[in-house]
Amino acid sequence: MNVSLSARQILIMQHTQSTGAPTIGALIKQLLAASVLLLIASTASAQSTVLLDSLSENKQEAISRVCLPVQYREGAAAYRNCVQAEIAQYESGSSTELGQLSFDDKYAVQQACAKAGAQSSGDYQNCVTRQINEMNTMAAPDLSQLSEDELYVVQQSCFNAQSNEGAASYRRCVSGEVASLLSIPAADTSQLDMLKKNALQLRCSSTSTTAVRYRQCVAAEYESFAGTAPSFLPVSTAAAVSRPTYRDNTTQPVAEAISQVGNQPSGNTAENPSQAALIDGTQTSKPTMALPRNIRPPTKQAAAAEIEPVVEAPEAKEIIAAAETVAPEPEVSEPIVIAQQTATTDEPAKSNTLRDATGSTDSSAQLNSTSISTAGARVISRPDLVETLELQERAQAQGVELEPNPNTTNAQANTTEASETGAPSKLTELWQSFLNWVASLDRIGWLIIAGVLALPALLLGVFSISRKLKQGNNTNVSTAPLTERIEPGLHTRRLRQEQEAAALFDDDPLNIAKAAELDSSSAHDIIAEQILPTDHTDLPDHDAMTRLAPKSDRRAQAQPQSNPQPNPQRSALADSNSPDAVTAPAAVAANDAAASEFAPTKRISNELTNGTGAQAIAWQSAFGRWLMQQPAENRRELCTEFLVYWVAYSDERYQPELRKRLFTATDLSPHDQIKRWVLKQDVFAFADVIGWLRQNCSQKQLDQCVGLIMALLVTENNLSPVQNTLLRFFSDAFNIGIARLEQRFERAFGHALPPIPRPDNSAWWAKQDPTALTAWDARAISGKSENEQMRARLGLQENYDEGQVINAFRRAARRCHPDRFTTLGERERALAEQQFIKFEQARDKLLGVSV
Amino acid sequence: MRNYYDALGLSRQSNTHDIVDTINSLPHEQIAEEGDLQAVMQNDDWRTHYQRVHLQYEAIAATLNSPAMNGAENSHSWDKRVVEFEPAQDTLDR
Structure with a gap:
């Protein structure tokens, strides 16, 4: 059990010291590191363990609580010294019993004594003893009557005292806040569903700096959700508390306005009570039930609210609050500043404006959307960061988004990973995880990654080179068009040939008939699928075939007076088909080429009939x-x-x-x-x-x-x-x-x-x-x-x-x-x-x- | 196709001796003009096949004169190929 508890504490300490967002990998890595340290420490502090065994279980746990952080931060020797000192103090009856304090009290003591020196030093121990003694002079506050959200507000209110004023002051503050809180009745929000309840608590926790104001705010907000004002509060108060502020020529800080409301519990300041009732809670919903408990409020909280009428969209009002943050003390815990976005906005934009697109045009009675954005930046200690992020994820799941505050540039710069929630937050986490992973890579890892990345490029290069080589070797690649290189219908003809051949050697008459049918049908198909050649004559040879005139013409030229009675049919053919061939061989060749190009089915024309219209056969x-x-x-x-x-x-x-x-x-x-x-x-x-x-x-x-x-x-x-x-x-x-x-x-x-x-x-x-x-x-x-x-x-x-x-x-x-x-x-x-x-x-x- | 027999004034049945003599008797200008005549006709193997194809062209030329050929395809431009081939006369009386 001691080991488990110590590991948790060590993890907390590691979160305090780390600067990146915690990831599963980082947690595992840190857990492993802690385990190793614990093993080393346990070995080195065997002697201390022997001493611890002699004590009761409660004492052992108390001493462990005190010394394990020392072990983590200062090593095994410091741990042993711490244990010995604690045992010695216990045996001498002077044990501070720091480990028996609650977490918040212990934190207050440690914060107060942080500057007293090392925890193993005498000054530190004296400081601790003094702080405890001062704290014990005051009765512990009874927190049992507070709800969790109220407890959070109380702790938030007293966070400054807890961090800077010592344990007694912290206890005093808590007692005062509790007493003030219990002096006014609490609204029964059990009738609200979880979403509205969370929205209500979120809105009030972000706008209230004291527990009293928080309870008042809850009551007023409850009116808006439930539709009726609580009986225990004047309507004017509820309206004033929840009334949206507008930017006008008389700018009024929100904190001031709220303070005025809080100081006027019975005042009639409700200018338009219906506005509070019209606030859409879904626009500001953010669960506060699980907010970190020890969130420090800004020490310089200069919350400012601007009331600005939105001329372009009067139905949307926005309240911009700003707060400044103070850097925490780095020794105790290295806090990070998370922009206070718990007031929520709908979009992770650059402003805190929460807009409703319902489209109402009445700036007063019809106002159905009021956007509240609180610009306060909270300082959250590292141990609560994980819980905070989980909370943000839950808020995102409920439709609430956080966005950075433009008025808190410092906080924005330091809390990038925390100010972006939802998908951006996840992306940020993934990016941070990636950066952590990259940072954790050793040389071999880098080599593996380089190899993996270079492998596709290498394969592509090899493929390209081999292809070029193949093309280079094959210099006889045909450049003819594909239609000329691939004979149309060749595959079909081959297939039919195979079928016919198979049928030919088959005794089955049906197959033979089929082959014959294929033969008769394939010809038509083949012709149909072929691109018919324009001319199948060897045209280059035409120049030589018409060099001489027809014999009859030459005979007529040689014997012009003899009239040899040329064949009338032949003359008819010559007249109709090749009149130019006799005298212009080159022209004939050209005409032949042109005609063959456009007339693949040139036909012979011998129009000799027997007088009846039918072609007569003149036997020769x-x-x-x-x-x-x-x-x-x-x-x-x-x-x-x-x-x-x-x-x-x-x-x-x-x-x-x-x-x-x-x-x-x-x-x-x-x-x-x-x-x-x-x-x-x-x-x-x-x-x-x-x-x-x-x-x-x-x-x-x-x-x-x-x-x-x-x-x-x-x-x-x-x-x-x-x-x-x-x-x-x-x-x-x-x-x-x-x-x-x-x-x-x-x-x-x-x-x-x-x-x-x-x-x-x-x-x-x-x-x-x-x-x-x-x-x-x-x-x-x-x-x-x-x-x-x-x-x-x-x-x-x-x-x-x-x-x-x-x-x-x-x-x-x-x-x-x-x-x-x-x-x-x-x-x-x-x-x-x-x-x-x-x-x-x-x-x-x-x-x-x-x- | 060229009709070398007609150019030489010889018949297709002429023997080699007659063909050679005729070629030798031609003027050099005509021999030069008919470049392939001498090469084809003086080569026995070439002239043998030329003689056989010569017969076909003569037959084709005779066929083209038939009115029955009206409408026949002429994808090879037969009418132009056989322009130097014309049968002397019909063979009705033979």
């Missing part, structure tokens, strides 16, 4: 006449067969003996007749076929016709110039569109469609792979080994792997799938199936699979 070859002699149901197949042979034979993919046989035989089958027309390179037959297909086939049939040519004749990575040129022309002639052709080609072969070939240009040749010449020559490939033929069939390079074989075969099989030729005839589907078998053989050969 014997093949056309022959075709019309064939059964109608076979014409489409024959035309398709013609195109297949045309593409194949153009690359000389036939045996030389075939040509000889076809040109010497007399009885040829329709298929052989077609082959012969193809081998004859009858370009007009080709034109007739294209024309007939355009006018007699559906778009889907035309699409599948081109797909059949691709499946049968084109191999991966081996698109010959002839095939490239014809596929491009088919896409235009059959209205497939170059964009869709490129999509289909890339999906079918796994690589993009090469640019349109320009075999007339040496620069184009310079760009071609020398091995491509061999790959384009089917006859040369047929003379190579079987493995090379199989590899060429799947379009594989020499260093192919198993995965490439499988992927190439899957693409080839997809190209040959019968579902892709549903609108074609059985012959076309049979050709596709035969081609699929060839691809299977190539796959098995390359993978070493023996069937």
Whole structure:
């Protein structure tokens, strides 16, 4: 128990000496320090402890009360000496029994003897003895009849005597105050709620300098809260006490006014009693129940009140009181000055003005708000600081805020942390805690903090440097727009390809049908999601393609008189499409570029009709006449067969003996007749076929016709110039569109469609792979080994792997799938199936699979 | 595309010997003007594929004359590409 009590006292002493606001961390730290000191002291004063044990418990506690502060301030040796002195005095019967005094009496004695020297000195002890003896000459006041707030006022009234005039004077003062207080009846405030009660007590405690005035004030204020004047007080007194003061030309100090009221208990000074009743207690509420008990009133209390009518807002009145503070004696306790804000204000502003925003305009009867701000600054000793702050927090919770007093600049400067309550107070406490924490940091702590703060910056720097290095190394970063770097619809196409491939190798007919459906629908989707290229021609090559005039024109120029009867259709085309191309090649190239930029779907215009409005087919070859002699149901197949042979034979993919046989035989089958027309390179037959297909086939049939040519004749990575040129022309002639052709080609072969070939240009040749010449020559490939033929069939390079074989075969099989030729005839589907078998053989050969 | 056969006054079926002789007989100014003619036509591999594509352009030129081609897409400007290609005559009687 002694240790616990001592620790509390030590804490009090530490609070007295510290300068910052107490925080939990600081309290813990100080408690630890006190514990250490106690341990040291207990060890050093073991001998004293032995002596103390021989005394009664009360004596031990009394001696401890006296000597533990000495121990804290002066060390273990002083503590031992103090204990020995106390024991000696006790044994000699001369013990001052200081420890048995009440806290307030002891404080008064210590304050009176503070200048007598060290507490262990004889002079100090003599002073203490003298003070006690003087005090004992007076009876102890009976405080039991006082309420706590009244006790506080009494102590406040006698604080000056307690601090400066000695214990006897203090007891005398208290006795007098109590007697005066008990001479007047007390208002029964039990009917008020806690908020109003606290507001009442707060208002009166802040404005009353004596206990009598406090009780009078309470009674008057109670009238305002309860609505009726207490019976024991004249109404005029109550009104006068609580009457708000106004600033006018006759400035009157509040203290003086209150003093006048107090001296006129029955005077008729109520100028407007209703004003007191209209005071809004909530504006000044502040609990006083827990105010520190030993608060020193200012010794130079020059309370001044200004009565000032607020012109701008007559409903708000303010009373400004000021008080000066006197620095306390530093030896006993190091008091801090806390601006007296217990009168409260609503906002932590720079003045003590308490304003009500109810908006009343009547400055007298309608006055429903009176702001009272007392500028008195109180000197609060450190031991009560914690309690004071807690009180302020409670006051804040009840809507009362404290604010600094502009008239007490000194107090304001010294009590920043105490004058700001509410959120600012908490911020101040947090800031003070932070400062304390920073001050307590050692070197390692600073290093840790610096490391923590520098870590994000370090990571950011590393990330930035690595990114720059990566950008610096990658010098080939494309600067093209994103839309050009990321092909639109590529992901969709890949996904559909995978689905189709999966369905292709699945025996489930539903999946096959689904794949076909995907194929037919994906084309439209892909085109829709693509940005159609404006022109797919290699425009730089145009300068060379129109250097010569058309043969007919040149022929006409050479033989102007012969009139060679130029082809009227050709003339019509030339007139309608390229009149400038004959004479201005550069202009043609420019026009071509401009037209291609804005007309991605340029169309051919041959307005030749048969007179009936329908386009007439003017056969240009014997093949056309022959075709019309064939059964109608076979014409489409024959035309398709013609195109297949045309593409194949153009690359000389036939045996030389075939040509000889076809040109010497007399009885040829329709298929052989077609082959012969193809081998004859009858370009007009080709034109007739294209024309007939355009006018007699559906778009889907035309699409599948081109797909059949691709499946049968084109191999991966081996698109010959002839095939490239014809596929491009088919896409235009059959209205497939170059964009869709490129999509289909890339999906079918796994690589993009090469640019349109320009075999007339040496620069184009310079760009071609020398091995491509061999790959384009089917006859040369047929003379190579079987493995090379199989590899060429799947379009594989020499260093192919198993995965490439499988992927190439899957693409080839997809190209040959019968579902892709549903609108074609059985012959076309049979050709596709035969081609699929060839691809299977190539796959098995390359993978070493023996069937 | 350039029609070198027409420039040389030769047919597509001309052999290498005839082509070389014709080229050698051309004035130097014309040879210089037709820079790629000599390079393409005197290279057997290049001329082989040029000859095949030449056929296609001639066929395309013939096709463009067909009224059935009215309304066909012309994204490659075929009418301009084949301006040097014009079949001599139709093959109705062949």
